[in-house]
Amino acid sequence: MFMYAVNFNRTEGRLIYKLCEARKEPIMRQKKVISDAVIERLPLYYRDLLLLQDAGIDIISSEKLGERLGITPEQIRKDLTCFGAFGKKGVGYYVSELGQQIVEIIGLQQHWKVGIAGIGHLGWALANYKTFGRLGFRTEGLFDVDHRIIGQNVGGIVVTPISEMEETIRRAGIQIGIITTPASVAQQVADQMVAGGIRGILSFAPIRLNLPPHVYVFREDLSIGLSRISYYLTNKPEQDE
Amino acid sequence: MFMYAVNFNRTEGRLIYKLCEARKEPIMRQKKVISDAVIERLPLYYRDLLLLQDAGIDIISSEKLGERLGITPEQIRKDLTCFGAFGKKGVGYYVSELGQQIVEIIGLQQHWKVGIAGIGHLGWALANYKTFGRLGFRTEGLFDVDHRIIGQNVGGIVVTPISEMEETIRRAGIQIGIITTPASVAQQVADQMVAGGIRGILSFAPIRLNLPPHVYVFREDLSIGLSRISYYLTNKPEQDE
DNA sequence: TAGATTGTTAATCGATTAACAATC
């Protein structure tokens, strides 16, 4: 029987990973926390598997996959075994099978309905972002306060007044919210999203959102990347390195 | 005398941090690697310090700053001591002084010149992104292949044909490149940027760029955030938690 | 069978947390 330590993920909350042993015991729900580092690598694996599939490649080893992605093969194998044993010893991983497994781990087999609040250029860009669609995210609501934007058709969706957002989210069953509004209104917008029933939010506003614990918030901070580059260029290694 | 272990940062390369002791020894260049985790938190501290400054607050403790940011005070103090001792025991940190210190650590006292390749909505959004300007990043070049976009004025900059990018980068002394092109041309665009003299690239293309080791590349992957949310919503904790 | 590659356990490395002496 497997046993996993009960851990707590400080930053992002707790998860439950269900482990049902093959032998016929009553189904056990064992708590197992997968680290964020692992979760963030899964989409990378998945995207590359899609590319491999397009290229007609059926089998890939952790060695080769790691080479393509700049990740060590050990890391890949370790990550995957958090969720099961998907490979074949001496052979490698079946590309389409592994892809399907990752889809189910991440939960992409369902098509998530996404609403975007704040249809400036960033919101506009995200509404048309191809990779989202490829991963199964469907934009089903666009919201803004600006009457010059309201009513416009963006990628097949008409922009709705943000005053109607809560109602629209509820009616359309939108599950994930993206916030691309100014920071000053982000909290208010997030509150309305939650009121409409949303439980997962991706926010581009550079501000900490205060939301009930059952809502999962992930902040995407575009200025960190540039700051990092500034740091590395400023503190670059010496020539003789 | 301080001594630091010589470490190597696997993922991002090595850095040199200069430690010059107060006592009059020949200036030592001691290798010290600051982890990415620390570097990513610095801009958060800095941005909040700016807000505090705007609010007329002169002094802040690690305790209070941590509360505002959702980071433990110990973490903040530890991060800062990677670079020096900026606080006053029994008092806290002087907001503007600490801000200035962080500016110098990140290297934001200079105004970095930024060029953006691929002026779709994302590139457009970034070209007008206020936070970049506030941190001292100046957009000085916009490049695209589409003749419907070339010649347009975006936030005061005229979009230039990408065929002229290398020359423009060199002439204008652009130091940082942002890539918001389709993945299929990202490598080519990156190569041209490097040929023009750029040594730091922020790429939004979901592809691994192959560049000489002296170029620092940071990939911003917008679809990871949504995938994480999908994972957490799929594997959410049970009700009774 | 021999070679290849996984899955898993153990070792290492690094980052965060805790504790507390120093000192404003």
Next chain:
DNA sequence: TAGATTGTTAATCGATTAACAATC
């Protein structure tokens, strides 16, 4: 001085790397 808060060292925790037995 007493209270507060930093800077630093030690303890803990967690993630990555290494090694290798299992097995295709």
